[in-house]
Amino acid sequence: MNFTWLLGLFILSHPVNMPDHLAITNNGLPLSVNNCTDLSMNIPELPVINTEQLNKCMDDIDKQVAKEPKNALIDKRGNMLPEQAGYRLHRQIFTERVYSYYFNKDTSKLELPLQTIYPKVDSELLENIRNAKIGKYVTSFNTYNKERTNNIYLATNAINNYVVFPGETFSFNKVVGKRTTEKGYLPATVIKRGEYSEDIGGGICQVSSTLFNAVDNAGLNIIKRFSHSRQVSYIPPGRDATVSWDGPDFVFTNKYNQPILIQAKTVGNNLMVEVYSSDVINFNPKKVPYLPYDLHKKGSPSKN
Secondary structure, three states: OOHHHHHHHHHHHOOOOOOOOOEEEEOOEEOOOHHHOOOEOOOOOOOOEOHHHHHHHHHHHHHHHOEOOEOOEEOOOOOEEOOEOEEEEOHHHHHHHHHHHHHHOOOOEEEOOEEEEOOOOOHHHHHHOOOEEEEEEEEEEOOOOHHHHHHHHHHHHHHOOEEEOOOOEEEHHHHHOOOOHHHOOOEEEEEEOOEEEEEEOOOHHHHHHHHHHHHHHOOOEEEEOOOOOOOOOOOOOOOOOOOOOOOOOOEEEOOOOOOEEEEEEEEOOEEEEEEEEOOOOOOOOOOOOOOOHHHHHHOEOOOO
């Protein structure tokens, strides 16, 4: 006798009364979810669950209760900010409870089962990989150009505290995300096809270029790196890394057997990117060129 026949005999031998409404609670409090009001197929005497509706129900629940985990961070003063665990609906257990409710009508309420999500970077790991500086680069910018400076601040903050694990690839566009006004980015000068123009996020190429030289100094593998169509003034010729959301990206891979930590910040008119790792890392640093001191000290003009 195959499984289908056994299932049929089980259903016939367990008549049910399909409930009209499934009461869902979170920490004992009622949770109102539109797509969870009726999860049955409304077939008399058969406890058949509408799986499509159940998936919509779980999606709606996650929108209300899910919380993303937060990695441990190092603040501007060098203090450790501990990680925070997140959580989301435990879909397997919730599904089992829904079926049990419709089959057995065990209880009038269904308490949400939540699944803990642990952050990728905890305090212990971060403390271990902040010890050895393996790469560094500094550029300067004109703080009087408020729009460009604003964009540099935002992109710098986006890459700060980012950890790249062994074998992982870092994409500047992926980490920083799309540069939009909703995120606070402002129009500033950019270089397009060899000409200067205005665009949202102008100036962030100085962040990607400074990052490129820092990770190159650390001896990491550069996968993608493109120069501007004309020379920029904040970095030596040929040492820039232009980026655009729908175009060039700066990408590198951590070839070492230890995670690496990116620390990025602005100090006055200087943009500094440092690369750290564990003190047991075996790395191969590379010498990278700087601008002449007088040009570096003045800060770059307001060009991308």
